[in-house]
Amino acid sequence: MRIGIPREVKNHEYRVAITPAGVHELVSRGHQVFVEQEAGAGSSFADADYRAAGAQILAEADDVWAAAELLLKVKEPIAEEYSRLRPDLVLFTYLHLAASRECTDALIAAKTTAIAYETVQAPDGSLPLLAPMSEVAGRLAPQAGAYHLMASSGGRGVLMGGVPGVRPANVVILGGGVAGQNAAAMAVGMHADVTVLDLNVARLRELDDRYRGRLRTVVSNAFEVEQAVLGADLVIGAVLVPGARAPKLVSNELVSRMKPGSVLVDVAIDQGGCFEDSRPTTHADPTYRVHNSVFYCVANMPGAVPRTSTFGLTNATLPYVLEIAELGWRRATAADRALAAGLSTHDGEVLSTAVADAHGYRGFADGARVTPDLG
Ligand SMILES: NC(=O)C1=CN([C@@H]2O[C@H](COP(=O)(O)OP(=O)(O)OC[C@H]3O[C@@H](n4cnc5c(N)ncnc54)[C@H](O)[C@@H]3O)[C@@H](O)[C@H]2O)C=CC1
Ligand SMILES: CC(=O)C(=O)O
Numbered sequence: 001m002r003i004g005i006p007r008e009v010k011n012h013e014y015r016v017a018i019t020p021a022g023v024h025e026l027v028s029r030g031h032q033v034f035v036e037q038e039a040g041a042g043s044s045f046a047d048a049d050y051r052a053a054g055a056q057i058l059a060e061a062d063d064v065w066a067a068a069e070l071l072l073k074v075k076e077p078i079a080e081e082y083s084r085l086r087p088d089l090v091l092f093t094y095l096h097l098a099a100s101r102e103c104t105d106a107l108i109a110a111k112t113t114a115i116a117y118e119t120v121q122a123p124d125g126s127l128p129l130l131a132p133m134s135e136v137a138g139r140l141a142p143q144a145g146a147y148h149l150m151a152s153s154g155g156r157g158v159l160m161g162g163v164p165g166v167r168p169a170n171v172v173i174l175g176g177g178v179a180g181q182n183a184a185a186m187a188v189g190m191h192a193d194v195t196v197l198d199l200n201v202a203r204l205r206e207l208d209d210r211y212r213g214r215l216r217t218v219v220s221n222a223f224e225v226e227q228a229v230l231g232a233d234l235v236i237g238a239v240l241v242p243g244a245r246a247p248k249l250v251s252n253e254l255v256s257r258m259k260p261g262s263v264l265v266d267v268a269i270d271q272g273g274c275f276e277d278s279r280p281t282t283h284a285d286p287t288y289r290v291h292n293s294v295f296y297c298v299a300n301m302p303g304a305v306p307r308t309s310t311f312g313l314t315n316a317t318l319p320y321v322l323e324i325a326e327l328g329w330r331r332a333t334a335a336d337r338a339l340a341a342g343l344s345t346h347d348g349e350v351l352s353t354a355v356a357d358a359h360g361y362r363g364f365a366d367g368a369r370v371t372p373d374l375g
């Protein structure tokens with residue numbers, strides 16, 4: 001199969017969809033790989049590294065897209081890329097379509113077959129292609145929060161770990177899944193006072209067992225979220241309902257009663273965000289104020305640590321890329337239900353219930369296809 005790897009174009013996105021080792025694996029199995037010039041530069045991979053692994057380097061993004069039967073990306077296509085979408089292309093990338101009607105409609109209009117990394121779902125319910133980036137974003141969240149808690153960054157002027165004789169920062173993590181657990185690990189490591197809220201008691205039990213009193217676990221409901229948020233210096237939003245828009249757990253009114261200079265990091269922003277006032281920001285301009293609090297809502301947090309993230313991403317995606325390359329998307333999704341769960345659009349139709357629901361597309365019944373009215 002012909003596989004294309006363009007350079008990412010989103011703001012401060014330095015990841016690339018595959019490492020040279022991944023290219024080597026594909027080429028050694030007889031596939032052709034086309035990499036855009038400098039695509040790996042942000043992750044410290046030179047064109048020569050890809051060439052040595054067997055890739056052909058192409059100067060123009062247009063040529064990479066045109067050469068590809070299967071196009072691997074990191075982030076969803078953005079407006080300047082929509083014209084390159086086409087019906088005989090399989091696009092495999094993070095899509096977050098429930099949060100973007102514009103991108104959904106672009107894929108539908110172009111009749112592209114799109115498979116979303118973040119909804120590939122293993123039989124146990126886990127999300128193997130979201131997990132590595134949730135690990136990265138979760139580990140970054142206390143780091144970003146700690147930075148913005150500094151008075152010099154507009155925050156409350158609280159040091160995460162305090163000092164002997166002075167209280168540490170109060171850190172509240174909403175959602176104890178992959179991102180939440182990784183955020184907790186770092187926040188505990190920084191000696192903060194950490195509380196994790198989740199609906200899933202089994203998750204909280206695991207955390208309680210692992211940390212043996214070094215963090216608190218609380219079942220999530222509106223009352224407990226309010227109590228926790230009012231006491232917090234730093235709130236990290238890390239909830240997920242797979243494929244769907246994130247539930248809004250922190251209202252504008254609640255933020256108005258938070259401590260002045262408190263910081264809210266919304267990791268769940270790529271699914272629409274779990275705070276009422278969340279809107280996506282970029283690494284170039286990551287924060288804004290709501291009442292007296294600082295909101296950080298960067299939708300591609302792992303893009304800031306591209307070298308780590310590109311390895312983590314390729315480790316997870318390569319087995320699925322190989323399935324698609326060897327079998328074609330139809331046979332690959334028929335053979336692997338985890339991969340099939342990632343199918344989002346095909347031939348002008350939405351194949352995901354959660355995405356169709358998020359955009360109110362009419363006539364969608366679970367498992368059926370829907371042709372939205374793009375009117
Ligand atoms: N901003 C960024 O750069 C990145 C964002 N993400 C996002 O982070 C979010 C979390 O992802 P994962 O940790 O992998 O998901 P996960 O599925 O592992 O964990 C989500 C957790 O949220 C819990 N939850 C759902 N509703 C809740 C509620 N009302 N109250 C409390 N907990 C609730 C679930 O029980 C689950 O434990 C996703 O939206 C994902 O897309 C992931 C990577 C990068
Ligand atoms: C998961 C995702 O969207 C990201 O890593 O940017």
Ligand SMILES: [Mg+2]
Binds near residue numbers: 299
């Ligand atoms: Mg994202």
